[in-house]
Amino acid sequence: MTFMRSILGAAATLALVAGTAAADPAIIFDLGGKFDKSFNESAYTGAKRWAEANGGEFREIEMQSEAQREQALRRLAEAGSNPIVMTGFAFGNVLGEVAPDYPDTSFAIIDAVVEQPNVRSVVFSEHEGSYLVGMLAAKASASGTVGFIGGMDIPLIRKFACGYAEGVLAVNPDATVLSNMTGTTPAAWNDPVKGSELTKAQIAQGADVIYAAAGGTGVGVLQAAADADSVLSIGVDSNQNHLHPGKVLTSMVKRVDNAVEKAFNDGPGFETGVMVMGLANDGVGFALDDNNAELVSDEMAAEVNAAAEKIASGELSVHDYYSDNACPHLQF
Amino acid sequence: MDVMPKWADVVLVPLISLLLAFAISALVILGIGKDPVEAVKLMVTGAFGSTYGWGYTLFYATNFIFTGLAFAVASHASLFNIGSEGQATLGGLGVALVCLALPWPHWALALPAAMIGGALFGAAWAFLPAWLQAKRGSHIVITTIMFNFIGAAVLNYMLVNVLRPEGSQDPASANFPPGTNLPTLHEILGVFGIPFSKAAPVNVSFLIALLACVLVWLLIWRTRFGFELRAFGKSESAAVYAGISPARIIIVAMLISGGLSGLMAINNVMGEAERLVLNSVEGAGFIGIAVALMGRNHPVGVALAALLFGFLYQGGAELALWMSIPRELIVVIQGLVILFTGALDNMVRMPIEKLFLAMRRSAKAGE
Numbered sequence: 001m002t003f004m005r006s007i008l009g010a011a012a013t014l015a016l017v018a019g020t021a022a023a024d025p026a027i028i029f030d031l032g033g034k035f036d037k038s039f040n041e042s043a044y045t046g047a048k049r050w051a052e053a054n055g056g057e058f059r060e061i062e063m064q065s066e067a068q069r070e071q072a073l074r075r076l077a078e079a080g081s082n083p084i085v086m087t088g089f090a091f092g093n094v095l096g097e098v099a100p101d102y103p104d105t106s107f108a109i110i111d112a113v114v115e116q117p118n119v120r121s122v123v124f125s126e127h128e129g130s131y132l133v134g135m136l137a138a139k140a141s142a143s144g145t146v147g148f149i150g151g152m153d154i155p156l157i158r159k160f161a162c163g164y165a166e167g168v169l170a171v172n173p174d175a176t177v178l179s180n181m182t183g184t185t186p187a188a189w190n191d192p193v194k195g196s197e198l199t200k201a202q203i204a205q206g207a208d209v210i211y212a213a214a215g216g217t218g219v220g221v222l223q224a225a226a227d228a229d230s231v232l233s234i235g236v237d238s239n240q241n242h243l244h245p246g247k248v249l250t251s252m253v254k255r256v257d258n259a260v261e262k263a264f265n266d267g268p269g270f271e272t273g274v275m276v277m278g279l280a281n282d283g284v285g286f287a288l289d290d291n292n293a294e295l296v297s298d299e300m301a302a303e304v305n306a307a308a309e310k311i312a313s314g315e316l317s318v319h320d321y322y323s324d325n326a327c328p329h330l331q332f
Numbered sequence: 333m334d335v336m337p338k339w340a341d342v343v344l345v346p347l348i349s350l351l352l353a354f355a356i357s358a359l360v361i362l363g364i365g366k367d368p369v370e371a372v373k374l375m376v377t378g379a380f381g382s383t384y385g386w387g388y389t390l391f392y393a394t395n396f397i398f399t400g401l402a403f404a405v406a407s408h409a410s411l412f413n414i415g416s417e418g419q420a421t422l423g424g425l426g427v428a429l430v431c432l433a434l435p436w437p438h439w440a441l442a443l444p445a446a447m448i449g450g451a452l453f454g455a456a457w458a459f460l461p462a463w464l465q466a467k468r469g470s471h472i473v474i475t476t477i478m479f480n481f482i483g484a485a486v487l488n489y490m491l492v493n494v495l496r497p498e499g500s501q502d503p504a505s506a507n508f509p510p511g512t513n514l515p516t517l518h519e520i521l522g523v524f525g526i527p528f529s530k531a532a533p534v535n536v537s538f539l540i541a542l543l544a545c546v547l548v549w550l551l552i553w554r555t556r557f558g559f560e561l562r563a564f565g566k567s568e569s570a571a572v573y574a575g576i577s578p579a580r581i582i583i584v585a586m587l588i589s590g591g592l593s594g595l596m597a598i599n600n601v602m603g604e605a606e607r608l609v610l611n612s613v614e615g616a617g618f619i620g621i622a623v624a625l626m627g628r629n630h631p632v633g634v635a636l637a638a639l640l641f642g643f644l645y646q647g648g649a650e651l652a653l654w655m656s657i658p659r660e661l662i663v664v665i666q667g668l669v670i671l672f673t674g675a676l677d678n679m680v681r682m683p684i685e686k687l688f689l690a691m692r693r694s695a696k697a698g699e
Binding site: 070186 | 335500607649
């Protein structure tokens with residue numbers, strides 16, 4: 001009995017300690033893994049930046065399997081983490097069920113819309129950023145054939161592909177856009193070997209600029225393009241120009257890091273609802289740095305920047321795949 | 333006559349194996365510069381320190397009881413069913429199809445139907461390997477493990493192409509109708525006024541798992557078929573001489589085994605996720621092998637070993653979260669437990685047997 005009591009006592013103390021340590025923010029990374037050099041890593045960068053700026057700490061979990069999502073989310077909420085940010089559309093359904101159970105916890109989800117009073121849904125205008133890198137791809141291509149390699153075949157990735165194709169065709173209406181998806185399950189976010197095989201296949205069909213929107217799979221795409229002669233690649237989400245300097249034309253940056261940092265900064269009880277991050281509020285864009293300065297001429301950059309301003313001001317509109325689940329520029 | 337008294341066989345040997353596994357795990361944790369005492373405390377409080385922890389521990393244990401029983405039944409017939417993973421995957425498909433087929437008015441109606449669906453699909457997935465073993469002599473280990481891969485591919489195809497709702501990006505089925513949601517332990521205990529965590533997924537399937545333990549015990553030790561099963565497992569030629577048909581035993585044993593694996597889906601698919609997702613089995617099929625080995629293929633042992641592995645799963649998850657011990661290390665600890673309790677059983681058993689022999693000899697000499 002005394003033994004039992006001491007165990008219960010220890011548990012109670014631990015619960016108290018956990019209680020005082022609470023209110024740290026937390027982030028959950030989806031299946032691509034924290035260090036995918038792309039989507040999840042961008043989120044990690046934002047969280048780390050917040051921690052360095054504020055001297056705070058945050059909790060993190062990496063998903064290993066689809067079935068763990070709900071437990072991970074509940075465990076963080078039970079432990080008092082607040083706010084909780086999760087990366088990836090796949091959390092949408094789970095969050096919709098979990099969020100009402102923890103009305104005092106603020107949740108933020110990236111790439112999906114969840115209609116709950118305590119959820120902030122962050123969505124990006126990927127089609128706009130992809131349009132810009134599509135323009136660059138068409139200008140850099142000598143063969144007139146460019147490629148797109150997606151991760152998992154979902155509407156979100158088709159949105160990338162469609163914007164990209166529109167950008168390419170805006171510069172060169174006769175261009176050919178090749179498109180391949182890595183797979184149909186979340187495993188496709190982390191399959192660099194297959195990414196590299198698809199890249200080689202597209203190169204064999206004449207593509208000389210290849211855009212990867214595939215999370216960790218993109219590492220293989222960029223590698224295969226760098227290994228081939230006079231083939232350029234385009235990175236995604238994070239700035240991936242540094243991975244193969246002089247071989248990566250540019251990166252379509254999606255400022256997941258900003259979204260995460262903002263959620264952490266806003267803290268518990270932040271403003272909820274849908275938050276759209278596009279060209280107008282620097283949510284997406286293309287990366288220019290020392291690593292690709294020689295690949296992107298001033299004239300190319302100026303032209304793309306002009307298009308970016310037109311899109312931001314609403315003068316030019318890029319087709320959004322979500323609007324009608326169809327793409328006028330590309331067959332899937 | 334047995335070398336050791338029964339208590340030494342069923343309690344002492346597993347316990348020492350377990351302690352050895354934990355000792356080496358502690359060294360590994362020490363090796364990466366963390367405090368093993370704190371780690372153990374964290375695992376214990378994480379798994380048993382709250383009703384939330386208990387809820388998850390029992391949820392995992394429920395999965396392991398089903399797969400452990402599945403392995404044990406086949407094992408009594410000397411069949412090594414390594415295909416629980418695939419059978420449970422297909423069981424999940426069966427449960428999902430049943431749950432989505434009708435607008436179920438109440439879980440009490442949906443549960444028996446889903447159990448039949450899960451068990452049928454699981455058993456069907458075990459039938460072909462069983463038939464190949466019985467009629468063609470294809471080794472059951474090879475065929476069942478191959479069927480795991482085929483099962484994963486079938487689920488993948490069904491979720492991506494058939495069950496995924498229109499417009500959804502996630503390869504998962506639609507949510508099951510509310511009438512199929514099983515009562516959780518929170519609701520069951522709430523009737524008696526006992527508070528229990530609302531968030532934990534443990535549900536009425538846990539009671540069904542315990543019932544399954546009793547039924548399997550009755551089947552194996554109290555029925556004619558159970559006798560034939562054990563006779564066949566001990567010696568095939570003697571069984572044939574006694575007029576027992578090997579093909580019948582192999583196929584029926586595997587059907588029961590596959591059915592039990594498939595039943596697991598009422599816990600993880602119907603009880604917890606309330607929709608079908610990829611990888612919903614999460615390795616429980618393989619853990620079931622370790623659970624059955626550790627539980628000496630006896631339902632009581634299986635239930636206790638399942639609780640231990642439930643603790644390892646839930647405690648390990650807490651460890652990964654609060655001590656920033658990488659997840660891979662949790663797998664190492666679980667692996668060590670499996671290694672010592674399952675594979676290296678004789679390493680502990682033989683010295684202990686020798687000890688008991690020596691003790692008996694000296695006792696005889698003293699007479």
